[in-house]
Amino acid sequence: MVAVTIAVDMMGGDGEAASLETLTRGVAIAARAQPAARFLLHGAAAELEAALAAEKDLAGRAEIRDAPGVVSMDDKPGEILRNSAGTSMAAALDSVAAGAARAAVSCGNTGALMALSVLKLKRLDGVIRPAIAVLWPSVTPGKQSVVLDVGADVRLEPRNLCQFAAMGASFAQIGLGVSYPRVGLLNIGSEHHKGKSQLQDASAMISEAAIGQDFDYVGFIEANEIPMDAVDVVVTDGFTGNVALKAAEGTARLIKTWMKASFQSSPLARAGGLLAAGALREMSSNLDPGKGNGGVFLGLSGLVVKSHGSVDAKGFAAAVGLAAQVAEDQLIERLAESLQMDRVA
Secondary structure (H helix, E strand, O other), X not given: OOOOEEEEEOOOOOHHHHOHXXXXXXXXXXXXXXXXOEEEEEEOHHHHHHHHOOOHHHOOOEEEXXXXXXXXXXXXXXXXXXXXXXXXXXXXXXXXXXXXXXXXXXXXXXXXXXXXXXXXXXXXXXXXXXXXXXXXXOOOOOOEEEEEOOOOOOOOOHHHHHHHHHHHHHHHHHHHOOOOOEEEEEOOOOOOOOOOHHHHHHHHHHHHHOOOOOOEEEEEEOHHHHHHOOOOEEEOOXXXXXXXXXXXXXXXXXXXXXXXXXXXXXXXXXXXXHHOHHHHHHHHHHHOHHHHOOEEEEOEOOEEEEOOOOOOHHHHHHXXXXXXXXXXXXXXXXXXXXXXXXXHO
């Protein structure tokens, strides 16, 4: 296992839902799963020292970097670009830019994180706009798909969607081991005549770009096909992708709530729940939104993982673990090489 250092923004998050103690506990959980990883914790030093003292799994593996400034969820990206000095978010990204860490993780303001990431880490050569990619669970056991963009850019521009297809295919190859990814473009129907003119233009561009490349463009897909193992990569704009992601997370929580209520509705139901306890735990785990928490910023020269703002310790651990894993896989270096080969071809 390759030793990697992860820079963590410890002052992000949405209020009490992601407190300093919660995030520190999340890093400790990730440390147990990633025994070779080390961590640079960026935040208010005095508060971090107190939180760190309670986590024995981080002893000797976490270093505090004092950066008490906070980027709030209400801050506008333009304002943050002018006033980011001293914030934990900027400091974590500076650690990546300086080579002190291989990846940065934050559960802070998404727009500010993307703006600062572009400023400090720069785009990969040839990338028009970065995208946020997430791993989506599949009905096929052990499989996942890549969905991008889920919030970085809400504009529906064909050339951006075409580049998202190339980056998503590379991510599927590098991160999921899919040798010849199937790529689909999210639309309101699978018929070739459906959707806005921008989607029609993007479909034509992706189809042409796929010729001679190592991915297969299958055309339009609908949202209900995302978890059905219909494709390995789902391409969409940031507005649509974020709505789909939040809807899926809400549906997962709804199903878990219904399950819990159903198995507590009567003595017979409770007995049935006890008999099916093992299967129910597995199903509940698969439905846990925090299990797959973490969006990877694709298209930058440095690695950044965005966690949910209202994350719990287990969810934050998933984001930190994802950062460690894709850093070990040398995602950025291999993605840059892949995009360069595409331009040469």
